[in-house]
Amino acid sequence: MSYCSDPYSYRRRQSHEVHVGDIGVGGENPIRVQSMTTPRTRDIEAQVAQTLRLVEAGCEIVRITAPTSADARALREIRAGLEARGVRVPLVADIHFSPHAAMEAALWADKVRINPGNFADAKKFAVQEHSDHEYQLELERIADKFRPFVERCKERGVSMRIGTNHGSLSDRIMTRYGDTPLGMVESALEFVRMCEDWGYREVILSMKASNPKVMIAAYRLLAARMDELGMTYPFHLGVTEAGNGEDGRIKSAAGIGSLLEDGIGDTVRVSLTEDPEFEIPVAKELVRRYADLHDGKDGSSTPVLVDSRNPFEYSPRPTREVALGSHALGGGKPALVFVRLDGALSMTAALGLNRPIGRDALRPDALVLPVHGDADRDTWHNVRLNSGLMSTRPALIASVTDGLAMGIVADAYHVPLLQGHDHDIARVAALAAESNTALLLEMHANTEEPVRQATRHNFPVVAELIAYAQRAEEIGVARLILALRIQDRAYRIRAYRLLDSLLREGRKDWNLHLVVPPGGDNLIDASISLGSLLCDGIGSSVSVDGETPHPVRMRLAFNILQASGARLTKTEFIACPSCGRTLFDLQSTTERIKQRTGHLKGVKIAVMGCIVNGLGELADADFGYMGSGEGKVNLFVGKTCVEKNLPEAVADERLVVLIKAHNRWIEPPEAGE
Structure with missing residues (x-):
């Protein structure tokens, strides 16, 4: 079908x-x-x-x-x-x-x-x-x-x-x-x-x-x-x-x-x-x-492209588990968040990104840091030395050209590639193979007509990236990660789909890293781009690049993973939008419960105004808070009602007591932690 x-x-x-x-x-x-x-x-x-x-x-x-x-x-x-x-x-x-x-x-x-x-x-x-x-x-x-x-x-x-x-x-x-x-x-x-x-x-x-x-x-x-x-x-x-x-x-x-x-x-x-x-x-x-999009028909014949997804069932392509420092990428593990630091390598910026950020104590899983010359090499060694003193740290991925790879010790190597250019990757691939380290190959698309290219089923950026990956595999690299950097959102989504399908057809277990380039880092575009792929099981890691501050882009990436079900890093709330049936002030109630319970990583809480969808949606939640009458609330564990007709004034506290009774409660971090 x-x-x-x-x-x-x-x-x-x-x-x-x-x-x-x-x-x-x-x-x-x-x-x-x-x-x-x-x-x-x-x-x-x-x-x-x-x-x-x-x-x-x-x-x-x-x-x-x-x-x-x-x-x-x-x-x-x-x-x-x-x-x-x-x-x-x-x-x-x-x-x-x-x-x-x-x-x-x-x-x-x-x-x-x-x-x-x-x-x-x-x-x-x-x-x-x-x-x-x-x-x-x-x-x-x-x-x-x-x-x-x-x-x-x-x-x-x-x-x-x-x-x-x-x-x-x-x-x-x-x-x-x-x-x-x-x-x-x-x-x-x-x-x-x-x-x-x-x-x-x-x-x-x-x-x-x-x-x-x-x-x-x-x-x-x-x-x-x-x-x-x-x-x-x-x-x-x-x-x-x-x-x-x-x-x-x-x-x-x-x-x-x-x-x-x-x-x-x-x-x-x-x-x-x-x-x-x-x-x-x-x-x-x-x-x-x-x-303004029109049917992509221009009269030219198009090749038939493979689509190996099962679009009706979440079925990610099997990938190899790859060690990135203390983190595991692929192999069915939750998706990781990379943060890319462009420009001259700065120890202050790199170590600053290593600190937990915000109430959720988020930090990137990996930093992609540029090594463009001798000054960057010296800074790289200092960053690695200083970060090694910390109990937990992001993986450090060195972004290098082939000539600068030697002597760089990293958790993984990142090689930027430009579509249509001939790049020598032999030395960095050999280094990755000898050290059994992951190699991230990222192909930058060089097309000015992405929509027209897609209309003609023309994805040279995908073919070129696979060719480089095959070259690296022949050299002996076992831990490959592939990425596409494509400005146009629609072309990006379709190119990643094709890449994943071709790897599935070729029985390759290489991981895919999803990149939202600068200009696509607004909330809507990034959510469509990453969310559509993640919901199809495509992508072992993500990064959102752009001009906005690193913590903002990192948090957006984590929130997209949460919304797509690719990784839970905070409480998941299922909250209805309210209507004339709602039996309490749903907006203030939802916000109040989020403030009280929003730090409970991996816990799902449903806040429902009435029983129309409430009972069914509660089945997907760990705990539920549902209106039962004017000013009255029922509390649920899963779809089982455990407390009925509680006054709204005490229901919030009773919900916390219920979460504690099921050993899902942790104390929130102190301000500033």
């Missing part, structure tokens, strides 16, 4: 147009930006005021939760309030659990979002074994509840989103397909087939999860199944429960950006635990990168 027409050049997935009010989604339309309001639905003035702020920020479609039929009827008043202020924007009703609310919403909304996991099923976390006949009877039961709603949407010209959430799959789907991307896809397809049987195609689909790897795999599988079935429904993209601040933006960019790079996605929502108007600039930044 193929999930996109070409993994090596941009082709937007073909979809038919679906109307949401006056806005077209899919087809030839631009990628749309949308969000969701947070006040109680029947607080009309608050809903109108927030919707106006969203529209002013550039939001094209606004979603509003409708837990009950009365809430659904409130959409009429919200629309009237907007029109009285001269604003017309499509309104979407968000429905969970209640077919009755969906029927009412279809009278007042431009689109209704339903969740196939709970439209006609109650989530009980029960195993429901069904024979094929019993399973079909269950589908007929669902159809009886679903058809009146579809018929009303047809009559009134209302569109629909069938929105699957990883956290709220039905027990029936979970039993048959598991808690998997396949289960997510089949959950939606059951409802899509019913719509098609009844002649209704005004449908948009989504596959949301808080884990970008799961979300990416589910959308890819859905795209492949659409192609197999001859379906062209547009896709709504989003990483749900992404959280707030930089972490939420990185996780969203990694998931959404990975799919947009492959031409998948017709509308996006960035889910942040912040006021929704702050989601819009992030979403616009994401879609802006693809607004």
Whole structure:
């Protein structure tokens, strides 16, 4: 199965147009930006005021939760309030659990979002074994509840989103397909087939999860199944429960950006635990990168390139474990962070980077330090001597040309190569081979037309790098690390994909180091570039280069690894973006819990406003904090509720007590440590 027409050049997935009010989604339309309001639905003035702020920020479609039929009827008043202020924007009703609310919403909304996991099923976390006949009877039961709603949407010209959430799959789907991307896809397809049987195609689909790897795999599988079935429904993209601040933006960019790079996605929502108007600039930044991209077809014939990935399952290529000082690279170990120091080698700068930085006590795993002449050689020896006095230190990688390698003792050697030039690597390769030291070969792309090159499936930078690696291997280097330095983000992603596929085909266990060059070190670009590759299992180490200070770039690299699931260096928070169902101030609560527990490396904590996705997403967390009523909180270990209806005032402290009881607590470092 193929999930996109070409993994090596941009082709937007073909979809038919679906109307949401006056806005077209899919087809030839631009990628749309949308969000969701947070006040109680029947607080009309608050809903109108927030919707106006969203529209002013550039939001094209606004979603509003409708837990009950009365809430659904409130959409009429919200629309009237907007029109009285001269604003017309499509309104979407968000429905969970209640077919009755969906029927009412279809009278007042431009689109209704339903969740196939709970439209006609109650989530009980029960195993429901069904024979094929019993399973079909269950589908007929669902159809009886679903058809009146579809018929009303047809009559009134209302569109629909069938929105699957990883956290709220039905027990029936979970039993048959598991808690998997396949289960997510089949959950939606059951409802899509019913719509098609009844002649209704005004449908948009989504596959949301808080884990970008799961979300990416589910959308890819859905795209492949659409192609197999001859379906062209547009896709709504989003990483749900992404959280707030930089972490939420990185996780969203990694998931959404990975799919947009492959031409998948017709509308996006960035889910942040912040006021929704702050989601819009992030979403616009994401879609802006693809607004001017056109299908990469120029009439010329292109060679067929191998793609050895399994795009529907996280399956990294086996790599050799390589020692870098006291650190281990590859071999299934968590990805490392390198920091590159350009310019003249300075002992002050090099040793400064060796100190732990910030509350998380982060330090780079490796420093790539230039040795350009005799002065640098002397400084190198002093840096190595001084760093050796420390109990833990980053690996020291000497960046050398072939003529300066002799006499340099390093944890690894880095050789910069320029595409199209003939470099002699014999001496440094021999030195690495004799000392059984890693050799990092980094090829700098020298193309001025990267997008056009990719369109023609022309990746000479990859072929040249592999040729140098083969030369080093012939000399006797066993520990090879390969890197590409490519300015254009899209060309960079595709070149690394091809490099990884060719190494997989050739059964090479060489490690790949992912480089974001200067100019690509902004949060969105770096998150797309590194996140898309890491979520495919590509990359044993990363570096973000640029003009921003080294600690800022290092922290960005660590945060991208965390968001991509490649390495956990702090607490992982799963926090929903809030809506009218939320039973407490989610923003302040999330921030409060982060301040109290953010130092717990590797611990996953879910902060959920209500039970819609809460119970399901809690299954991926170690501990959970979920609203159970006005001012009341339930606490969870995994998906097991261990304390019910706690007053919000004491819930934070009870969460800490719970973490301590399960031996996952450590005291936070003192300020200045």
